[in-house]
Amino acid sequence: MKKGENSLKEYAQKLLTAEEAVKVVKSGDWVAYSHFVMFPETLDRALAMRKGELKEVKVKTSTGMHPAQVAIMDPEKESFIYHSSFFSHSDRQLGDRKLAFHIPGNYWEEVPRLYQGYTARPNVAMLKTTPMDQNGFFNFGTSCSFTHATAKMADTVIIEVNKNVPYCLGGKDEKIHISEVDYIVEGDHQPLLTLPEVTASEEDQKIASLIVEEIEDGSCLQLGIGGIPNAVGKIIADSDVKDLGCHSEMLADAYVDLYEKGKMTGAKKTTDRYKMVYTFAMGSEKLYQFMDNNPVCAAYPVDYTNDYQVIASNERVVSINNALQVDLFGQICSESQGYRHISGTGGQLDFTIGAMLSRGGKGFICLKSTRVRQGQLISRIVPTVEGIITVPRSLAFYVVTEYGKVLIKGKTTWEIAEAIISIAHPEFRDELVEQAQIMGIWTRTNKKI
Structure with a gap:
């Protein structure tokens, strides 16, 4: 037979x-x-x-x-x-x-x-x-x-x-x-849906530049979707950084670009060395062709890729994720605007914890400092988040906007408030200081923002 x-x-x-x-x-x-x-x-x-x-x-x-x-x-x-x-x-x-x-x-x-x-x-x-x-x-x-x-x-x-x-x-x-x-x-054998290429804005590029400063040879990257991860990938591709690794929930086009530029080898990974580990992928037709029967890529179930102990088993993990709002307590909202649901928790908390536990690891929460609603400029740095908390303040690590990056892990409440306000849009900083005083998280020792 x-x-x-x-x-x-x-x-x-x-x-x-x-x-x-x-x-x-x-x-x-x-x-x-x-x-x-x-x-x-x-x-x-x-x-x-x-x-x-x-x-x-x-x-x-x-x-x-x-x-x-x-x-x-x-x-x-x-x-x-x-x-x-x-x-x-x-x-x-x-x-x-x-x-x-x-x-x-x-x-x-x-x-x-x-x-x-x-x-x-x-x-x-x-x-x-x-x-x-x-x-x-x-x-x-x-x-x-x-x-x-x-x-x-x-x-x-x-x-x-x-x-x-x-x-x-x-x-x-x-x-x-x-x-x-x-x-x-x-089925109908329709081509897989592809994502449109996202052009990084000026703010995205500033945020990406601040993050890339923290990436070193042998870092293991988790990149999400959108302008900031794409910008990070492009900046790294033109840098001197080498031997990067991939352990991510999502495999995106940025990884393909880094691999083709010789930046992503996986040679310094502790776990799954030389493999680009992921649990799902979305992107361009180029990405899907790259993945087809490619032994460099390794698909795993999510209870492996997003297990924070597995994540942390690699050294120098760098996780990069987006947020919708950050408040003066350091709480991160990444899934809703008020009660309007936008996305979900996803793996943001998993990789924030995994990066924190990784030797030399760093977790970055990124957001533009403002958004425009009905022609009005709205601050995304707020006194208290208006939606669902995705990452609690006890687990938040770095926060990055186009105005800077701040490490809030291990800080006091007033130090966190001061740091967060320092990367808010200048137009809203005085108002945020006033709110911090009302909330009891501002002291006379705080420097002038």
Whole structure:
């Protein structure tokens, strides 16, 4: 018998149309979708067509990069209730229309621990994958994350095959065997969604320059998404820094640029030496092509990549994350504006702790000092945060704006207030000092800001 012949027979037996496959969903079920750009849009559309036929089916994902049809086609939420543990732009738009709900949680414990008694296990998992390989495995592509854990804990597993998904090699749980799959659907084979290139603003470049001063040979980087990480990558690419490592939740284009410039070798990493370790990826088509069958990249589940003890096992970890607001106590808000939900905790707290515990590690929270709302300049440095606290003051490390960087770890309350005000927009500093005095965190020993 030829290699893979049994798997091909099993494949044919399990192959269904999307419309046939979603018939397994019953009223009251929990349905778990795969995440990020691996969102199963073909199955989502087919399930949404059962509106009116089902009642109170709860659907959950993380960072759904395609508009969820189960939410859009059922605005009354009679058949479907849609949830996301980290809001994408699409999720945020649905949330503004009260069509999406958030599931709070640290990324590293997202599924494996939560399913062990804290939340309902999924009745049905719908997961986008690569085509089956000759050994009978489907690869999870750019989203290792908690995909395999979801499949293991689901009663029924449905695979949506897409030939445009890169085959991403991993350290663990990056694939699933056909014997673990109940049904297979061949999707529309749409190209993976790509992110538009973000041009770094002048403020982004100033912030990036301040951070790069703290990066040394052999540093192990965690970069997020957006203008600041891109700017950091470009500045490093033109610097003399060498032998950088990658241990990150997200693999982004900046890492590819650093690798191609010879800056990122992983040679000084303590754990997973020479490997670019990540749990999900989003970016350009160039990034996806770089990842395809590339042994330099290693996909791991999130309970490995975001375990702060694993993070800290590498020396000189530098974590770089964005915030929406920082207050005079040093509290970090990165996921909401007031009660309007923007994103999620994600791995920001995980990597802040991991960097703090790493020998020579540093954790940076970055934000522009202001934003504009209805033509009015608004300070993002505030007396007390108006939204959800993502990083408590007891764990905050460095805070950086275009006006400077300050280390607030180990400082007194009045020293923290003084430091934070010093990097606020000059127009708001006097007002912030007045608020600090009212709050009892300003003393006569404070220097004039």
